[in-house]
Amino acid sequence: MSNSPLKAKHQRLVLILLAFAALIGATLLAIYGLRNQASYFYVPADIAADPPAPGQAIRLGGMVEEGSLTTAADGVTVTFVVQDGEGRVPVTFTGILPDLFVEGSGVVAEGSMDASGTFVATNLLAKHDENYMPRELEDMSREQAREKVAETTE
């Protein structure tokens, strides 16, 4: 061995770091390429910017707008509006609602757009957010509860 052990050690470290940097770079490129395809659902703003063809199977995700939920005369068909602060999409769904489906909460709807611009959902998934609050805070508004959480966790 002409190299001292320390030098060999450094050579290995540099080689591994370079290989790892190349690997990270390749992964980031792949993730950048996948940025649209890897999303599990579209938000209303995406639908407004680039409307999908009617009948094409997509997933729509967002918040159920407060006060928009209505039940039709047959009792099993509901209509509501999914919004993300930028866009609004009316949705109709026939079937049993998930337990966590309430106005103001997150939802992911599977289905397709019809010709009139209404999203016809075949399946609903409830999407909960990152906030965890005990039941006793139920009566508070979202902002009050968030403050309470901030107080107790500081």
Added chain:
Amino acid sequence: MHAYANPARFLKLARWLTPALLWSGLLLTAGAMIYGLAFAPAERLQGETVRILFIHVPSVWLGMAGWTTIALASLAELVWRHPLAALAARGAAMPGAAFTFLGLATGSIWGRPAWGTWWVWDGRLTSFLVLLFLFLGYIALAQAVAREGGSSRVPAIFGLVGAVNIPIIHFSVLWWNSLHQPPSITTGGSAMSGEFLSGLLVAVLGFSLLFGAVVLMRMRALLAETQAEARLRRRAMQAGGQGELADA
């Protein structure tokens, strides 16, 4: 680190550290489980199902920490040729895989009532399933290398390459729209009320201590195995003299 390159010195440390980690881990885990099942409040929207949080979150944390251990040990193996690094990586693989499986199973059970589905192919769930497959691949590779007598650098390279998946798992919920919610606990604070957070932190600590104890146990078992093999080989050499060895 190289102070513990000597297995005898490592064993001296591991002999008292293993039971210390095991018992403190068992105590904290049992406390957190009892608190989570009996005393934690029901959640505002999810109700009682929120209690699975106290197993799910520590499990997925240790799945990711398990692979991070493999990656760091692999780096020590490749760069510094630390004699215990390969053992540490092999020791972390089995408990890491077990916790990854537990995280997937509890997540699926939780997903049914919370989301309305057992499984979806979103970014977080898919990347975490990939982690389980990486663990299984690593275990098979490391075992084959140990049995067939190949270079331990081969699984070390695999351990480093697989580490790419760890940031993908973490950022999957931020980069892509996913059904899984973004992290509740970040460096900026917690979106989790104190009743849940305190119990969860104890559970994470308890599970982690248990994980450490299992890794040390497995490292000691692997060391004992190599020593026993070396002794058998020596004995066979003595019995067979200089001549050819009978097939042992």
